[in-house]
Amino acid sequence: MQLLKKLKKASPGWFLLTVGIIILLLIPNLNIIINLFGEAGENWEHVRNYLLVNYFQNSLILVLATGLLAAFLGAGLAWVIAAYNFPGRDFLSWGLILPLAIPPYIGAYVYQGMFSYTGPLQTFLRNKFQLRLSQQYFDFMNIRGAIFIYTIFLFPYVFLMTRAFLSKQSASLLESSRLLGKSDNTIFFKIILPLSRGAVVAGSSLVMMEVLNDYGVVKYFGISTFTTAIFKSWFGMGDLPTSVRLAVMAMLVIFVVLFIEKLLRGGRKYSYSTSNIRPVSRRKLEGSRKVLAQLFTYGVFFFGFLLPTVQLLYWSFLSRGGGLMETLHFAFTSFLTGGGAAVLILTGAVIIATTARMSSNFVSNLLARITILGYSIPGAVIAVGVLLFMQTGFGIEANVVLSSTLVMLIFAYAVRFMGIAFNSVNSGYEKIGESYFEASRTLGKGVTETFFKIDLPMLKPALMSGFLLVFIEIMKELPLTMILRPFNFDTLATKAFEYASDEMIYRAADLSLVLIFFSAAAIYLITHHRRRKK
Amino acid sequence: MKKLIIVTIIISIFVGLGTAAAAAEEVNLYTNRHYDTDEEILNRFTEETGIEVNVLKGDSDQLIERIAREGKNSPADVLITADAGRLHRAKERDILQSVSTETLNQNVPANLRDEDNYWYGLTIRGRVIVYSKDRVDPEDLAGYGDLTSDQWQDKIVVRSSENIYNQSLLASLVSIYGEEWAEEWAAGVVDNMARKPQGNDRAQATAVAAGEGDLAIMNTYYLGKMINSDNPAEVEVAENVGIHFPDGENGTHINVSGAGVVKNAPNKDNAVKLLEYLSSASAQKFFASANYEYPVNPEVEASELLQSWGDFETQNINLTELGIHNQTAVRIFNRVGWQ
Numbered sequence: 047m048q049l050l051k052k053l054k055k056a057s058p059g060w061f062l063l064t065v066g067i068i069i070l071l072l073i074p075n076l077n078i079i080i081n082l083f084g085e086a087g088e089n090w091e092h093v094r095n096y097l098l099v100n101y102f103q104n105s106l107i108l109v110l111a112t113g114l115l116a117a118f119l120g121a122g123l124a125w126v127i128a129a130y131n132f133p134g135r136d137f138l139s140w141g142l143i144l145p146l147a148i149p150p151y152i153g154a155y156v157y158q159g160m161f162s163y164t165g166p167l168q169t170f171l172r173n174k175f176q177l178r179l180s181q182q183y184f185d186f187m188n189i190r191g192a193i194f195i196y197t198i199f200l201f202p203y204v205f206l207m208t209r210a211f212l213s214k215q216s217a218s219l220l221e222s223s224r225l226l227g228k229s230d231n232t233i234f235f236k237i238i239l240p241l242s243r244g245a246v247v248a249g250s251s252l253v254m255m256e257v258l259n260d261y262g263v264v265k266y267f268g269i270s271t272f273t274t275a276i277f278k279s280w281f282g283m284g285d286l287p288t289s290v291r292l293a294v295m296a297m298l299v300i301f302v303v304l305f306i307e308k309l310l311r312g313g314r315k316y317s318y319s320t321s322n323i324r325p326v327s328r329r330k331l332e333g334s335r336k337v338l339a340q341l342f343t344y345g346v347f348f349f350g351f352l353l354p355t356v357q358l359l360y361w362s363f364l365s366r367g368g369g370l371m372e373t374l375h376f377a378f379t380s381f382l383t384g385g386g387a388a389v390l391i392l393t394g395a396v397i398i399a400t401t402a403r404m405s406s407n408f409v410s411n412l413l414a415r416i417t418i419l420g421y422s423i424p425g426a427v428i429a430v431g432v433l434l435f436m437q438t439g440f441g442i443e444a445n446v447v448l449s450s451t452l453v454m455l456i457f458a459y460a461v462r463f464m465g466i467a468f469n470s471v472n473s474g475y476e477k478i479g480e481s482y483f484e485a486s487r488t489l490g491k492g493v494t495e496t497f498f499k500i501d502l503p504m505l506k507p508a509l510m511s512g513f514l515l516v517f518i519e520i521m522k523e524l525p526l527t528m529i530l531r532p533f534n535f536d537t538l539a540t541k542a543f544e545y546a547s548d549e550m551i552y553r554a555a556d557l558s559l560v561l562i563f564f565s566a567a568a569i570y571l572i573t574h575h576r577r578r579k580k
Numbered sequence: 581m582k583k584l585i586i587v588t589i590i591i592s593i594f595v596g597l598g599t600a601a602a603a604a605e606e607v608n609l610y611t612n613r614h615y616d617t618d619e620e621i622l623n624r625f626t627e628e629t630g631i632e633v634n635v636l637k638g639d640s641d642q643l644i645e646r647i648a649r650e651g652k653n654s655p656a657d658v659l660i661t662a663d664a665g666r667l668h669r670a671k672e673r674d675i676l677q678s679v680s681t682e683t684l685n686q687n688v689p690a691n692l693r694d695e696d697n698y699w700y701g702l703t704i705r706g707r708v709i710v711y712s713k714d715r716v717d718p719e720d721l722a723g724y725g726d727l728t729s730d731q732w733q734d735k736i737v738v739r740s741s742e743n744i745y746n747q748s749l750l751a752s753l754v755s756i757y758g759e760e761w762a763e764e765w766a767a768g769v770v771d772n773m774a775r776k777p778q779g780n781d782r783a784q785a786t787a788v789a790a791g792e793g794d795l796a797i798m799n800t801y802y803l804g805k806m807i808n809s810d811n812p813a814e815v816e817v818a819e820n821v822g823i824h825f826p827d828g829e830n831g832t833h834i835n836v837s838g839a840g841v842v843k844n845a846p847n848k849d850n851a852v853k854l855l856e857y858l859s860s861a862s863a864q865k866f867f868a869s870a871n872y873e874y875p876v877n878p879e880v881e882a883s884e885l886l887q888s889w890g891d892f893e894t895q896n897i898n899l900t901e902l903g904i905h906n907q908t909a910v911r912i913f914n915r916v917g918w919q
Contacts, residue, residue, distance in 0.1 A: 096914040162783070163790040164813035181792045187778045268740040268778040270919065278742060281641030364810050426642075433649045529642050533608065533634040533655075544614045544637065547780075552810045 057493040064401040067394050068416055071461050074431030075419055081290040089285045093292075097275065101292070105271045105299055107189060108264075109254045112196040113303065117250040119197060119346065120204025121242065125234055126343060128212040129220065131328040132336045138343045139209075140573035145350030146202045147565035149522040149539065151262025152558045153199045155546045156354040158186050158266070159361075166360070187267040196257050198350045203256075204249030211245040212238065217326045230329075247307055254303060258296055259424050261525060262543065272296035276424055286430075293427050355562060361555035370556075373538075377560045380537040383452065384520040384564075387459045388467075388513050394460060395467035395512065396505070400497060403475050403483075414472070418465030425462060425525035432458040432530060455530045462526060463519050467512045474508020475501075514568040521565055538564075606632040607850035610647065611660040612640040613837065617870035625857050631850045640666045640744075647675045652844050657851040660702070662837040665748045667699040668903015676840040679852055687859035687877045691898045692836055701836030701899065702858055703873035706892065707749050708832060709824040710796040710803065712788050716822075723828025724753065727795070728768025736769060737784045737793035740777040741913035745799055745835065750912060751905035752833045755897050759908055767916040777919050782806060782814075789817040796821075799835075804872025804885055823889050831893030835902065836876065 127139050159165050161184045168184060171177040185191070219241070223233045239246075264271045272292050280289035331339055398417060402410035420428060436454050478501070486496040527540050538561040545554035611618070614637050622633045638646070640661035647656050647670075659676065661667055670676050676698045684693075684700055692701035709721055720731065727736060739746065754762040774793035784796035785806060806818035825832045839858065841851045857863055861879050868875040869883045881887070 092911060092914065096911075158779075163786045164811055164817055169813040178791075181787070181790050187783075188776075266780075268742070268776075268919065270742075274742065277641075281639070281645055430645065430649065433646065528638055529646060531636070531638075533636050536637070540637075548614065550805075 060397065060401045060404070060493060063397050064413070067398060068413065070457075071420065071464055072416065074428060074435045074458075074461055075423065077431045077434045079290075081287050082294055089279055090288045090291065093275070093279060093288055097270065100270055101272050101275045102295075102299075104189065104264075104269055105258065105273075105296065108192060108196070108269075108271060109257050109299055109303060111193045112200070112257050113250045113254045115193065115197040116201040116204050116253045117246050120201040120206075120249055121208050121239060121246045123201075123343060123346060124205050124208035124212055124242075125238055126339050128209055128326055129230070129328060130331045130339055132331045132339050134340060134344065135328075138347060140570065141347050141351070142205055142343065143202045143569050143573065144347070144566055145199045146518065147562045147569055148199055148351065148354055148558075149262070149524075149561070150195055150199045150256075150260055151266065151524070152358075152542060152546070152554070152561075153354055154192075154195045154263045154266055155551055155554070156357050156558075157191070157195060159551050160353075160357050161186050166357070189269060192263055192267050192269055195263055196253070196260070198346070200253045200256055201346075201350075203252040204246055207245040207249035208242050211242050213326060220326055224329075247304075251304055255422055258299065261424075261426070266547075272299070273424055277426060280426070280430070290427070293424055296424070297422060355559070358555045358559050358562070361552045362559055365552035365555060373556045373560055376536050376538045376541050376557060377564070379535065380521055380539070380561070381564065383456075383537060384517045387456045387520055388516040390456060391460050391463055391467045391516050392471070392509060392513050395464060395471045396502075396509070398464075399468055399471040399475060400501070402472065403480075404493070414465075414468065417468040420461040421463065421465040425523070426529060428461055429458060429526050429529035432461060432526075451532055452535075455527065455532070458526045458530050459520055459523070462523075463516050466519060467516050470508050470512030470515060471505065474505045474512075477508070478504050511572045514572045518565045518568050521561055521568075605630055605847075605850065606634060607847050607854050608634045608636070608655045608657045609660065609854070610636045610638070610643045610656045610658070610842075612638060612643060612662055613660055613871070615870045617866060621858070621863055621867055621870075624863070625854060629850075629853060629857070631853065633854070641669075644670045644673060644675065647842060648673050654842060654844055655846060656842040657845040657847045658839055658854055659842055660837065660839040663744045663748055663902075664699075664701065664836050664838065664899035665744055665751060665902045665906045667694070667838050667840060668900060669906070670840060671696075671698040672903070675843050677843045677845070677848075679841045679848075679855070681852060681856065683856045684852075684859060687856070687861075687864075689876065689878060691896075692876050693838070693899075694840075695898060695900050699838050699840035700855060700859060701838040701876045702864075703837050703868045703871065704834050704876055705836075705871075705873050706800045706825060706832045706834050706894075707745055707797060708800055709826055710785055710788060710798055710821045711824055712791075712794050713820055713822050715791075716794050718822060718824050721795075721824045721826075723826045723830065724749075724833070725765060725828065727797075728765055728772060732772045732795060734772065734774050735794040736772045736797070737774050737787040737795070738769070738777055738797040739780060739784060741910070741918040745781070746797075746918075747906055747909045747913070748835050748902040749797070749833050750909035751902045752895055752897060754905040754908050754912075755901035756830050756895065759912070762909070763912045763916060766912050766918055770916050770918050785821055786814075786817050789820045800886070800889070801872040807885065808872075825890070825892035827893060831895050834894045834899075836899060837871075837873070 123142055127135060127142070161167055163181065163184070168179070171179065219237060220233065223237055228236075258271075259273060261273050261277065264274055265277075272295065276289045276292045276296070279285045279292060395417070398413055402413045405413075432454060436457075482500050482504070483496060486500050487493070491499070521537075522539055524539055524543055527537055528543075531537075531540070538557045542554040542557040542561060545551070545557070609622075619635075622635070626632055636643070636656075640663065643659065643661070644666065647654050647659065650656070654675075659667075659670055661670070667676075671694060678694075678697045680697045684697075688700045688702075692704070693699065709724075709727070711718060711721065741747065741750075750762055750766060753765060757765075775787070779787075781798040781802040782805070784793075784798045785803065787793050788796045800823070803818055803821070803823065806814045809815055809818075839855055841848060841855065845851045858867060859877055861877055864875040864877040864880040865883075868880070872883070872885065874882045874886060
């Protein structure tokens with residue numbers, strides 16, 4: 047046992063590499079946090095007196111409502127997909143992830159465009175039926191609208207996590223309950239929902255972080271939240287300390303929500319795991335219940351993916367595909383940047399995860415926390431942290447080169463998305479278990495050799511899905527790219543946002559469609575790769 | 581693993597290309613304008629002068645912040661933003677330098693450039709009152725001050741105060757009438773709003789056409805865009821509303837998009853050349869009409885569409901005032917609850 051422990055110790059090479067990467071990831075964040083302890087900016091008092099309550103209320107409502115709705119929607123869908131068979135189920139089991147391919151700000155522009163006075167719905171009603179309805183029925187640009195947008199485009203986080211849990215863990219429980227004659231409703235509310243609570247909460251907190259960090263939707267809808275306030279006090283008032291204060295308070299909102307959930311859960315533990323992993327035998331649905339399940343699942347798919355995509359296709363048609371070459375050019379840039387950055391980030395994540403695996407629980411938990419840090423801080427805040435670091439962190443010669451190339455941007459992507467990559471690699475390692483590794487080490491192979499010969503080939507599926515997840519995120523990414531990009535550099539996301547915020551939604555349509563296509567393809571690859579493995 | 585190495589190599593080449601692009605004669609432009617026609621104008625500039633233009637597009641405030649953070653090593657030569665208030669902010673952040681040439685002074689009237697020549701206006705837009713042709717008699721409309729009268733109770737639609745155009749409008753009123761008057765005015769407009777501020781300028785015109793309100797405060801060029809929209813419903817909206825240029829004791833609030841030479845510009849001479857070119861008679865017509873704006877160069881006529889909207893008197897202030905009073909305006913908005 048003692049020997050085994052020694053064999054599992056990380057080699058100094060791996061350890062040093064990890065420390066190096068972690069320091070690089072931390073510096074831009076520290077740069078920001080230091081500002082918290084400086085003097086309050088001159089605007090802080092004004093912000094506190096007139097605006098803070100409003101920011102707090104709006105952010106809290108958005109985060110809570112979206113978190114809850116996404117949790118129910120995601121968990122409900124996951125249950126239906128995991129437990130029943132009905133026509134279309136196989137398609138929907140990955141089709142329901144597709145809404146993630148549409149960035150919420152594009153979704154917001156599309157829905158607003160669809161329902162506005164000049165949009166297709168109202169124009170149709172006016173021209174065909176001479177129907178002029180009060181605008182309040184179509185008012186989308188408010189908190190309710192934002193909650194709808196966030197929920198419908200972000201719920202797949204909950205869906206993904208819950209479904210993975212259910213399909214792996216619940217077979218025997220489900221079957222026992224069914225044998226004992228419980229109705230499906232009872233099973234869902236009494237057994238499935240409490241059991242999958244961990245997965246649902248994990249997915250839902252991802253959703254909440256996304257909501258809190260989102261800038262595009264709230265900016266467009268004119269809702270004041272912490273994110274808009276951070277931008278306003280930083281870029282509008284040039285007051286960095288005030289905006290850092292706001293960023294920290296925004297983080298507090300999420301912590302409070304998660305803390306309340308913990309309190310509600312109390313001492314009860316709902317974890318359940320079995321080594322008896324086998325697929326759930328799905329019950330075939332008939333009659334009205336089949337129709338109901340289809341209405342529910344197809345309905346969500348319709349509003350979360352099909353409808354916005356069709357609308358974009360129509361707009362793209364209206365603008366007559368203005369500038370195909372231009373679109374291809376941006377697609378190429380996005381693809382290359384996203385792919386290249388994702389490879390680099392995955393490499394970093396593999397190094398960290400490998401070290402974490404060979405370290406004590408405390409260290410590996412710490413590494414997980416540090417890597418996810420970047421994901422919970424608003425993108426714009428990271429951007430300026432990186433900028434500060436790049437400008438002051440290197441010699442004079444170096445930083446002119448760095449700031450005018452992609453290095454800075456890719457580094458920022460790494461700070462932000464390392465957590466996602468790390469989680470994928472880590473869960474990959476968990477699946478493999480340690481026995482192969484231990485066997486190889488006992489047979490006298492070194493850590494590095496074991497890694498390349500044993501671990502890496504087995505990690506492939508995890509690496510693939512980690513790569514694609516990071517790739518999707520970078521394709522959709524906005525604030526970092528906007529602030530840190532080099533000269534003459536446009537991605538699909540930045541260009542689409544420029545056109546859309548310039549109120550040229552038709553020109554944005556082509557670009558959005560290509561962006562959605564790439565992300566959707568990545569989602570298809572992730573889900574089908576896993577499936578083949580089964 | 582092989583694949584991994586190959587991709588890494590590709591990326592390094594890609595990154596390397598970006599660095600190697602540092603060519604002979606060039607000028608680095610940070611701009612928040614992203615019209616396709618701008619690209620054409622810059623291409624013409626390159627053709628005429630042989631100077632390559634490298635463009636970095638972004639949100640004005642973020643570009644200003646980026647230049648400030650880049651400090652001495654900033655590659656930026658020229659900054660173009662769409663509001664005099666922002667240009668002033670850039671001057672205050674100490675990232676611009678004063679340049680003065682005869683050509684620039686001739687091309688840009690004194691009230692449309694910084695008092696100390698830190699920036700020059702390039703195109704003009706007015707912030708006007710747009711009214712419903714069905715429900716409002718334009719004879720009833722006067723200046724901005726008149727918007728607070730009871731006649732317009734629950735009739736006004738306007739976007740959020742977060743927007744710089746509203747901030748600059750209020751800043752101009754602070755400059756002309758003083759802070760107290762401006763605060764009363766802003767409170768009065770809030771009282772008369774038909775709905776809570778939301779959407780962009782285009783959405784305000786649409787709200788008037790849809791009957792949500794009778795009057796909208798918005799920039800002229802958005803109507804130009806709507807008239808030329810791909811969407812027939814938007815064209816219809818534009819046809820159903822009229823433009824009123826606020827008059828009364830002090831005229832219509834105008835603003836510019838403009839440019840300044842960055843303090844540590846590595847290519848200062850080229851930067852000045854670019855400014856001179858953009859304000860020259862030959863570029864102005866094209867540059868202004870790209871966004872349905874009025875040219876600053878007095879020798880150049882506005883486009884036909886803009887001329888059809890009629891002539892108007894402008895506020896009699898130097899646009900530097902917009903920047904000076906920006907903070908005051910933002911605070912007034914927050915105090916009176918103009919979201």
